[in-house]
Amino acid sequence: MSHPLMKYLREDWMPTLLCPGCGDGTVLQCLLRAIDNKKIDIDRVSIVAGIGCHARLGTGYVAADSMWTLHGRAFPIATGIKLVDPSLQVVVLTGDGDCGSIGLSHFVHAARRNIGMLALCFNNSIYGMTGGQVAPTTPRGTITKTTPYGNLEYPMDLCSLAQTAGASYVARWTTAHPRQLTMSIEKALGKNGFSFVEAVTQCPTYFGKYTLQSTKASDILRWFLRNSVSIQQSKKLNPEQLAGKIVIGEFVDVTKLELAEQYQLQLKKKDGNWK
Amino acid sequence: MTQVLRKSTLLQGNEACADAAILAGCRYFAGYPITPATEIAERMASRMPEVGGVFIQMEDEIASITSVIGASWAGAKAMTATSGPGFSLMQEGIGLAVMTETPCVVVDVQRLGPCQGFATYPMQGDVMQARWGSHGDSRSNIVLAPASPQEIFDLTIEAFNLAERLRTPVIVLSDEIVAHMRERVIIPRIEELSLESRKEAVAPNSEFKFHKVSGSEISPMPRLGSGNRLNIVGHLRTEEGRVSMPSQNVPQVAFKLLSHLADKITTAEWEARKIKTLFAEDSRTMLISYGSTSRTVESAVKEARRAGMKVGCARLVTLWPFPEDQLQALLKDVDHVIVVEMNLGQIVDKVREVVGPGGRVTHVPKIGDLHATEELLGCIKKVAR
Numbered sequence: 240m241s242h243p244l245m246k247y248l249r250e251d252w253m254p255t256l257l258c259p260g261c262g263d264g265t266v267l268q269c270l271l272r273a274i275d276n277k278k279i280d281i282d283r284v285s286i287v288a289g290i291g292c293h294a295r296l297g298t299g300y301v302a303a304d305s306m307w308t309l310h311g312r313a314f315p316i317a318t319g320i321k322l323v324d325p326s327l328q329v330v331v332l333t334g335d336g337d338c339g340s341i342g343l344s345h346f347v348h349a350a351r352r353n354i355g356m357l358a359l360c361f362n363n364s365i366y367g368m369t370g371g372q373v374a375p376t377t378p379r380g381t382i383t384k385t386t387p388y389g390n391l392e393y394p395m396d397l398c399s400l401a402q403t404a405g406a407s408y409v410a411r412w413t414t415a416h417p418r419q420l421t422m423s424i425e426k427a428l429g430k431n432g433f434s435f436v437e438a439v440t441q442c443p444t445y446f447g448k449y450t451l452q453s454t455k456a457s458d459i460l461r462w463f464l465r466n467s468v469s470i471q472q473s474k475k476l477n478p479e480q481l482a483g484k485i486v487i488g489e490f491v492d493v494t495k496l497e498l499a500e501q502y503q504l505q506l507k508k509k510d511g512n513w514k
Numbered sequence: 515m516t517q518v519l520r521k522s523t524l525l526q527g528n529e530a531c532a533d534a535a536i537l538a539g540c541r542y543f544a545g546y547p548i549t550p551a552t553e554i555a556e557r558m559a560s561r562m563p564e565v566g567g568v569f570i571q572m573e574d575e576i577a578s579i580t581s582v583i584g585a586s587w588a589g590a591k592a593m594t595a596t597s598g599p600g601f602s603l604m605q606e607g608i609g610l611a612v613m614t615e616t617p618c619v620v621v622d623v624q625r626l627g628p629c630q631g632f633a634t635y636p637m638q639g640d641v642m643q644a645r646w647g648s649h650g651d652s653r654s655n656i657v658l659a660p661a662s663p664q665e666i667f668d669l670t671i672e673a674f675n676l677a678e679r680l681r682t683p684v685i686v687l688s689d690e691i692v693a694h695m696r697e698r699v700i701i702p703r704i705e706e707l708s709l710e711s712r713k714e715a716v717a718p719n720s721e722f723k724f725h726k727v728s729g730s731e732i733s734p735m736p737r738l739g740s741g742n743r744l745n746i747v748g749h750l751r752t753e754e755g756r757v758s759m760p761s762q763n764v765p766q767v768a769f770k771l772l773s774h775l776a777d778k779i780t781t782a783e784w785e786a787r788k789i790k791t792l793f794a795e796d797s798r799t800m801l802i803s804y805g806s807t808s809r810t811v812e813s814a815v816k817e818a819r820r821a822g823m824k825v826g827c828a829r830l831v832t833l834w835p836f837p838e839d840q841l842q843a844l845l846k847d848v849d850h851v852i853v854v855e856m857n858l859g860q861i862v863d864k865v866r867e868v869v870g871p872g873g874r875v876t877h878v879p880k881i882g883d884l885h886a887t888e889e890l891l892g893c894i895k896k897v898a899r
Binding site: 281282283285287298299302303304305306307308309312314315316317318319320322323324326327344345348502505506 | 541542544563566568570572573574576577578580581582583584585586587588589590592606607610614737738739740741742743744745746747748749757
């Protein structure tokens with residue numbers, strides 16, 4: 240018997256190129272499950288990805304319209320798609336390097352514009368595809384290939400950036416919280432606006448090896464569970480206690496006008512003025 | 515609204531560009547303000563809503579070109595416009611358009627460079643960048659060089675036709691002088707134009723066949739959301755349009771794809787590859803130029819003719835792919851060639867290559883201004899005596 244989500248995948252392409260124990264498959268499964276649960280017509284889904292392990296997995300292997308493009312540029316490509324055809328369900332797959340580093344301004348501006356798309360960020364806190372270099376999300380002190388004496392920089396909080404920039408929906412979970420992650424993606428897919436869902440995912444090959452001295456996925460998943468604190472819990476902790484913790488939950492869920500829809504409304508108005 | 519009557523009007527080059535794009539069916543424009551190209555974006559911002567199209571000001575030029583690629587795959591004829599500094603940023607996206615065979619038009623209103631240079635001064639400094647700017651032996655860009663607002667109008671329409679027909683980015687290489695010049699432009703009725711429309715027709719679920727790589731053949735391009743489950747990749751792809759895997763013979767796969775991308779441009783029969791000439795029949799000396807520079811070349815040549823000198827000129831309307839054969843035929847019986855361009859020497863090397871060893875080629879460089887007619891006359895007299 241075939242996997243119930245196999246209808247969304249290209250079975251003849253399997254196995255994927257990703258490493259054993261990689262969490263990206265879990266995140267992809269949560270996305271496909273959410274699409275299935277919401278009964279979204281897969282032929283009207285456009286997946287756009289930049290560069291990284293997540294991009295390699297999320298395009299091609301998925302039997303939907305997909306674009307595997309340039310590092311960091313998935314957001315503007317998706318913006319062009321959504322503005323031309325607002326009826327499409329646009330999904331941007333991005334990574335912590337793709338969206339937090341090279342594509343940072345595109346990410347922030349897509350959120351600011353509140354353009355209707357789901358941005359699903361696979362955050363493995365490291366550059367996996369290039370072989371384990373420091374990322375803007377890598378914890379301080381971590382030894383990586385490009386921080387051989389320890390990372391001196393402070394990690395970036397992608398969810399608070401999305402919130403500040405004006406996203407309609409923002410949530411973070413880890414691959415140790417697949418049910419919550421699926422529920423958040425479902426909710427995000429239902430929003431009319433820019434939704435950002437960050438999935439903290441395990442990279443046993445590099446992140447596990449460097450930070451936990453373990454290449455076992457289960458060790459990292461347990462570490463995720465130990466280090467995760469809910470938004471409510473996090474409010475009771477001081478910054479020192481919060482350092483190194485993964486704050487999980489739903490940060491933003493608001494309703495505001497979406498860009499492509501506003502543009503279409505503006506086109507219909509004779510005077511061209513809108514409020 | 516759509517133009518109904520043929521009319522003659524005074525237009526700035528940049529305005530003519532925007533109007534032509536809309537007439538050609540452009541329904542998506544993304545750009546970022548930059549002198550001396552901004553008027554194109556401004557006109558698009560006000561005119562796009564009239565025709566139900568999309569205008570958006572993006573956060574930078576990288577976002578502009580990449581959103582154009584997204585828009586094109588969503589089914590719209592799409593365009594962006596910029597100047598040198600922005601054009602440099604766009605090279606990454608142009609490479610993606612070449613690799614994914616995405617029709618789009620990029621207008622580069624060249625200005626004095628490098629770097630910031632001087633925003634309000636002209637230059638023809640991006641000739642090589644327009645062809646070779648993107649990495650990885652990307653050579654599918656078609657580059658057209660207009661010399662007047664009317665020609666900006668005509669070549670912008672041509673650019674859309676070529677982009678759609680050949681599924682490739684087409685670059686209109688304008689410059690500050692022609693872009694800011696105001697001249698009479700004759701706007702044809704839409705029925706007078708032959709406009710290329712995209713071949714989208716593919717049965718749904720015909721997985722992958724859309725992106726076949728075969729010789730110079732151009733595949734149809736179904737839009738996103740049409741049930742074809744497209745996999746559009748900037749990565750190397752096989753003849754079946756599938757992502758190439760390390761287990762395959764990558765060098766062979768790559769050679770086929772790169773040849774396909776190059777061949778579809780060079781073997782295509784398209785009319786834009788042309789050279790416009792003046793007094794070419796009996797000239798012993800020929801001046802070669804393109805874009806705004808050709809305007810004073812033309813007046814210098816006319817004056818030299820009045821003085822009885824056997825001088826003519828040729829203006830390259832298509833810069834890339836370089837019209838080698840036409841130029842070779844044209845220069846076969848010429849004693850001396852003078853290349854006039856507004857830079858320190860870009861197209862001159864290509865002309866030298868065509869003329870061959872032993873041929874006499876003089877280069878007249880200039881930065882930030884047109885050559886004066888007297889300056890060119892002096893040069894003609896020196897070689898044509």
